[in-house]
Amino acid sequence: MLLYGVGLAAFSANAVLFNVAAMTYRQRITPPELLGRVNAAFLWICFGVIPLGALVGGTLGSQLGLRPALWICVLGTWSAALFVVCSPLRRMRDVPVAVTPVGDAVS
Known part of the structure; x- marks a missing residue:
């Protein structure tokens, strides 16, 4: 059980870091007029x-x-x-x- 808790904490911390880095990268390279569509497509695929x-x-x-x-x-x-x-x-x-x-x- 302890190993599960440690693994879950590490996974959660890395998920936060990845989400911040991925969102920053998308916002940096996407033209402003397409940013809403790119984010919507990304979220649709991830949550879909x-x-x-x-x-x-x-x-x-x-x-x-x-x-x-x-x-x-x-x-x-x-x-x-x-x-x-x-x-x-x-x-x-x-x-x-x-x-x-x-x-x-x-x-």
Whole structure:
């Protein structure tokens, strides 16, 4: 139980850091006239898969049992981090400058 509590606290702290960094990056590189649409699409994708995850988790729990389903969850969570670890994002130090349109060409 102690290990679960420590892991949950670490996950929560990292989730906050990731959310702040991701939102800052999106706001920095997205043109102002598209920012609402980009944020809406991002949130729709992120929160839209929650019911699918609940359905898959419930199915795994009822078919395989709780312990194997939780191990699959652990492996899936850790494997999701591999994308960031193996990508060029890890080596990025500077946020790219946003490209702003010249003039009043907002449509």
